[in-house]
Amino acid sequence: MNALPDPGEITNALSSDSFRACAQLITAIERATPGLTPVLQVLYRGGRGNRIIGITGPPGAGKSSLVNQLITHIRRLGKTVAILAIDPSSPFSGGAVLGDRLRMMQHSADTGVFIRSMASRGQLGGLTKAVGDALIVLDAMPWDYIIVETVGVGQNELDIMQLADTVVLVQTPMSGDDVQAAKAGINEIGDIYVVNKCDHNEADRTVRFLQSMITLGLHLQPEKIWTQPVVKTQSVSGLGIEDLANHIDHFFSVMKPDTPDMRLRRRHRIAYQTKGILRDILERRFHDSNDQQIENSIDAILTRQSDPYALVSELLAAQG
Ligand SMILES: Nc1nc2c(ncn2[C@@H]2O[C@H](COP(=O)(O)OP(=O)(O)OP(=O)(O)O)[C@@H](O)[C@H]2O)c(=O)[nH]1
Ligand SMILES: [Mg+2]
Structure with missing residues (x-):
């Protein structure tokens, strides 16, 4: 990519919903194109504070299928959504209903859905910085929702969820042994738990297990204003998607931007993002x-x- 245009021009291009400007900027972020910092600074200060939803869970849990269903649901409501998929191993179709619309997307600037994947490999210093920067770009545009999908395997990927306002943790029905293993703690990060593939056996047992974990957590932190719901879904058929979308909206109506809980989250996010930038600068200094x-x-x-x-x-x- 050649030299970046003036930050003012970029801001104008983004605010008129230009997919092209957005895609180019994210590519520039991935390539660490020189001159990005002042652009990101301008975009950040003009940021809208869009709702950022993180979706994570083990490989193959059905995250992308779930996101596809959410896209369809959100579009039916006439709302807009941007998706950032970190290193996806399974592709997004955009949902069957949206297939044609998404194919057209390359030619039209106003379809209400933007999908972009980012690779975590080869990111010097950090995925954190690259994803944080991409979110700055998306937040400069008028999306009703921004969804970040990442596989919850490494600490790095789980950490990315600190950039989201709310985290949907997707699980699949677990056997008795898996339930024992899950008690080790991976479940602590979710704001909304999904038991996907609920057409399989053990779905109800898994739901009960997650609910008991949540109840235990409530005893430990009784002052929390948000109690995590457990939602059963079947993302191939769309079962439970509306329920999930309603829980997501409910989260945002409870955790309003001016509540102490949400303020604290956003403060943590800024600290996390700052550390990511700092690490990136220092590592780059070593490599350069x-x-x-x-x-x-x-x-x-x-x-x-x-x-x-x-x-x-x-x-x-x-x-x-
Ligand atoms: N039976 C059943 N299969 C499902 C369901 N949801 C997803 N799948 C299947 O599970 C497989 C993985 O689905 P994905 O949506 O790609 O899962 P993912 O979590 O995004 O996977 P990665 O990004 O690779 O970690 C696909 O073959 C889906 O068709 C479900 O509700 N029931
Ligand atoms: Mg996926």
């Missing part, structure tokens, strides 16, 4: 440093004439 200089420093560390802390001091002192 003059190789010979670094090699010389490493030689000195090897022979104990220097140490890794001294090298860090040198890097921090270098012009950035």
Whole structure:
């Protein structure tokens, strides 16, 4: 991508719902194109505070199928949605109903659905920064909802959920053994629990298990204003999707932006995002440093004439 246009021009392009401007900016973020920072600063300050929904869960739990159904539901209500899929292994169809509409999307700027995937590989310093930046871009546009889908396997992916306002944790029906394993704690991050593939056996047992975990959590934090619901879905048929969408809306009506809980979440998000940017800048400084200089420093560390802390001091002192 060539040099970026002026931040003002970009803001104008985005506010007129330009998919092209948005897609180009996200590509620039992935490639760490120079000159992005002032653009992101302008976009952030003009951000709308759109509702950001994180959807996570184990591989193959049915996250993308669920998102497809949610897209269809949201569009039926005449609302708009942007989807950011982090490293998806399964593709988005946009839902059967939306197939044609999505095919047209490349040619039309006003369809109400934007889908973009981002790869987590090859992101120096962090996925956190890249996803945080992409969300800044999406938040500069008038979406009713922004959905981020990520596979909940590594800590990195789970961490990404800190960028969302609400987290939907998708599970599948568990056997008795799985239930024991799940007690280890992975369930703590969800605001809304989904037991997908409820056409399978064990769905009700899994729902009961999750409900008992939630009740236990309530005893520990009785002052919480939001109690996590457990929703049964079947994302191939669409069963339970409306229920899920209603719970998501209910979340936002309870956790309004001015409630202490939501303020705290958004404060945490800013801290998390800031740390992601900081890490990115520092790691980039290491990678961008003059190789010979670094090699010389490493030689000195090897022979104990220097140490890794001294090298860090040198890097921090270098012009950035
Ligand atoms: N039986 C049944 N199968 C489902 C259901 N929902 C999804 N599937 C199937 O589960 C498989 C995985 O679905 P995806 O939506 O791709 O799951 P995912 O969680 O996005 O997968 P990854 O992104 O690869 O982690 C597909 O073959 C779906 O057809 C369901 O409600 N019932
Ligand atoms: Mg998927």
